[in-house]
Amino acid sequence: MDQKYLSVIDEKAQLLQETADYLWENPETAFTEFKSAERICKVLRDEGFAVEENLANIKTAFSGTYGSGKPVIGILGEYDALSGLGQVSGVTHAEPNGGECGHGCGHNLLGVGALGAAIAVKEWLKETGNPGTVVYFGTPGEEGGSGKGFMARDGVFDCLDAAITWHPADKTYIRTNLSLANYQILYKFDGIASHAGGKPELGRSALDACELMNVGVQFLREHIPSSCRIHYAITDAGGFSPNVVQPHAEVLYLIRAVDNKTVKSIYERVNDIAKGAALMTGTKESHDFIKACSNTVPNTVLQMMMYEKMHEIGSPEPTEEDLAFARKITAESLTQSPTADPDHPIWWEIDPYDHSEKQEHGSTDVGDVSWVCPTTHLSTASVARGTPPHSWQIVAQGKLPLAHRATRYAAKCIAAGAVELMTNPELLEKAKEEHRRRVGPEGYEAPIPKDVVPRSMDSLRK
Ligand SMILES: [Zn+2]
Incomplete structure (x- = not known):
């Protein structure tokens, strides 16, 4: 030029x-x-x-x-x-x-x-x-x-x-x-609020589910390739009152691995852990796929x-x-x-x-x-x-x-x-x-599902 x-x-x-x-x-x-x-x-x-x-x-x-x-x-x-x-x-x-x-x-x-x-x-x-x-x-x-x-x-x-x-x-x-491929997913737990001292048996804690999910993922780390990374942020801990059984909680996960296939397989295992946490606590689990990027x-x-x-x-x-x-x-x-x-x-x-x-x-x-x-x-x-x-x-x-x-x-x-x-x-x-x-012959397969729309930080924080 x-x-x-x-x-x-x-x-x-x-x-x-x-x-x-x-x-x-x-x-x-x-x-x-x-x-x-x-x-x-x-x-x-x-x-x-x-x-x-x-x-x-x-x-x-x-x-x-x-x-x-x-x-x-x-x-x-x-x-x-x-x-x-x-x-x-x-x-x-x-x-x-x-x-x-x-x-x-x-x-x-x-x-x-x-x-x-x-x-x-x-x-x-x-x-x-x-x-x-x-x-x-x-x-x-x-x-x-x-x-x-x-x-x-x-x-x-x-x-x-x-x-x-x-x-x-x-x-x-x-x-x-x-660089690594990644998925970002927001896991939500819904429980039942109750007086934590007077009627704890009526409550189902979403915050407990979040914590158990995180513990489950800590154990998962030993059994994934060492180049993978799993990070999380608790974006909703349920509230500020310890005397209330927390009825809702959210945790945002970021999973990274060498390629899209590996991220997907870890994502499926993290989903199982989330389901397990919900089962252990009697809460309901759901998740939103936020975004992904390829290696x-x-x-x-x-x-x-x-x-x-x-x-x-x-x-x-x-x-x-x-x-x-x-x-x-x-x-x-x-x-x-x-x-x-x-x-x-x-x-x-x-x-x-x-x-x-x-x-x-x-x-x-x-x-x-x-x-x-x-x-x-x-x-x-x-x-x-x-x-x-x-x-x-x-x-x-x-x-x-x-x-x-x-x-x-x-x-x-x-x-x-x-x-x-x-x-x-x-x-x-x-x-x-x-x-x-x-x-390779398979070409590019977008890791973000068709129905997912981009979300700003404020919309995740709300
Ligand atoms: Zn940059």
Whole structure:
């Protein structure tokens, strides 16, 4: 890709920075990203993209399309925040800003880096007149919502030949690690209220059922593959009165495993435990499937291509100002982090390509897109080395010059990768061949059942 088109990203630096800062200042959690989605849609329209909203019946899911014909390359943007992480910007200590949520995963940068990439590809298509279509996908609710899982289930990504995304991180690398599939389910128990002292024999405790279910699951852990994870949160303990037998209780479970099949088999066993807990306590059990996401299918062809682009473009070196801040936050607030390094506080150099496909124990809804089409994912050093994910430290660094520079670098790499796929049909075919082989003949089976609709955090909390 001609340098001229990549420099569009620098020319648009102010627009991109203002958009990312606006998202930071208006953090919104899963499926309530109304302001963020509106702002990104506005930029897309101003830049000449055809915007389609309400994808997969989700109010904050949208796309911006430019160009025509094949191939169709998707660029995935996220813009949701995390609850409980309101934090003052640019400080090196925890200082809540009074907000209910904050961009603790850097998605204010993620959404905007992807946007910058889509704009650069659009400029290239416009100037060269080459065939090809770029689609910016606004994908909400990555955190705890699996927005892309719902979108993939409803066929939103079926038009794509390939997809590219990125994530802000504490180092610059092409992601080859694998993420886990997961299911999230809300288990509810209904019992009978009664005076806990005077008439306990008439009560049936839903809270007891919850506790027995959790104990049952603790015993299950020994008998599942060690790479699996089961987490839970009690979202309704029944009330505040110990002298009442609790008539209702709820527990939200998150089950992770290497693939959808394994998650499903553990889910069935957890269902049995819930039924057992209900039987033991004389309560009634029911459950709501909340969401799911698939494990990631890696694509070495795309990863190697993107790795080359990352080198060709060159990772930006930090400035003295970046280093001074990074040293300060490392000394004051990253002392518990094993990878933080006061002598080299920003890991901006591109990490060597890692062929090992290590298993990570987190999940991403990019997994579902990676089942539908060849997909790749890079990361750029947007924060000090050793900054933990989902932390106030990420929020504090989300508007700094380093974050914006790393975002523009990611945008350039993605744009260059997308144009490579539009001009190199042999490479794209190789990526597709690898995708077919890795996915297997059964193809993608969406883990989210047809009748499940996305739920915001507030609706789960109520
Ligand atoms: Zn994230």
